[in-house]
Amino acid sequence: MVNIFGLFKKKEVRQPQEEVSWEDIKDILAPYKRTVWFPKVEDQKSDEMASKFSGIPALAKGESWPCCSHCDEPMQLFLQLNSKDLPESAGKPFGDGFLQVFYCTNWDQECEIECEAYFPFSKSTLVRVVNYQPESVLSLDVSPVKDAFPEKSITGWEEQSDYPNWEELEELGLTLSDSQYEFWSEQEYPRNRDKLLGWPHWVQGVEYPDCPDCGNSMKFIFQIDSEDNIPYMFGDVGCAHITQCAEHKDKLAIAWACC
Numbered sequence: 001m002v003n004i005f006g007l008f009k010k011k012e013v014r015q016p017q018e019e020v021s022w023e024d025i026k027d028i029l030a031p032y033k034r035t036v037w038f039p040k041v042e043d044q045k046s047d048e049m050a051s052k053f054s055g056i057p058a059l060a061k062g063e064s065w066p067c068c069s070h071c072d073e074p075m076q077l078f079l080q081l082n083s084k085d086l087p088e089s090a091g092k093p094f095g096d097g098f099l100q101v102f103y104c105t106n107w108d109q110e111c112e113i114e115c116e117a118y119f120p121f122s123k124s125t126l127v128r129v130v131n132y133q134p135e136s137v138l139s140l141d142v143s144p145v146k147d148a149f150p151e152k153s154i155t156g157w158e159e160q161s162d163y164p165n166w167e168e169l170e171e172l173g174l175t176l177s178d179s180q181y182e183f184w185s186e187q188e189y190p191r192n193r194d195k196l197l198g199w200p201h202w203v204q205g206v207e208y209p210d211c212p213d214c215g216n217s218m219k220f221i222f223q224i225d226s227e228d229n230i231p232y233m234f235g236d237v238g239c240a241h242i243t244q245c246a247e248h249k250d251k252l253a254i255a256w257a258c259c
């Protein structure tokens with residue numbers, strides 16, 4: 001069987017000259033090392049203020065659940081992060097309040113395809129940061145989303161190290177030798193699965209969206225992988241990334257790519 005994934009990820013190299021180990025490469029990679037946090041989850045419902053995959057988010061009293069601009073149906077909540085629940089050493093990756101990611105999964109209307117939801121700023125998605133005080137948050141017993149995914153509440157974080165892939169390293173100015181490249185492409189970096197910060201696991205090329213206000217590359221905040229905590233497949237085992245402009249904090253996006 002042809003490894004399609006490999007076709008995208010590999011570049012042409014000569015037969016490696018020498019064996020490379022972690023010991024040989026760790027010093028040149030040290031400047032690119034980042035901490036990444038994997039969410040610890042429980043299959044349980046949590047209150048509107050909690051961090052979670054799916055379930056009920058914090059909405060203001062009088063506010064209606066965000067709907068898809070294509071089908072007008074309430075969108076799935078993919079993720080809510082309360083800035084107070086993040087690991088202390090992660091700082092404030094998106095500011096104060098709740099990062100919320102809504103995504104329309106209405107296949108009857110093919111919103112994902114019609115609205116090209118793999119691109120940032122699609123009309124069938126909504127990524128935002130809201131900062132509601134507890135007393136102004138709406139209390140909702142039942143999600144209005146049709147076939148809402150089961151909630152997983154985020155109860156903690158597991159810290160690990162992360163590094164960019166060879167292509168992003170090259171963009172950052174570090175060119176690996178063929179032997180180093182061979183070694184590096186066998187390592188499991190950047191890490192897949194759902195994660196906070198670290199480096200994006202790009203399935204295709206390095207694709208940070210540009211901020212519509214200033215044109216700068218948006219910064220990576222969170223990765224939502226296919227069928228990890230959300231029972232949803234982005235195309236053919238794609239991987240989605242939440243990004244935000246460092247300057248214009250109200251410019252946030254979800255975008256994904258697959259093989």
Ligand SMILES: [Zn+2]
Pocket residue numbers: 068069070071072073104105106109111124
């Ligand atoms: Zn829709």
Ligand SMILES: [Zn+2]
Pocket residue numbers: 211212213214215216245246247248251
């Ligand atoms: Zn900007």
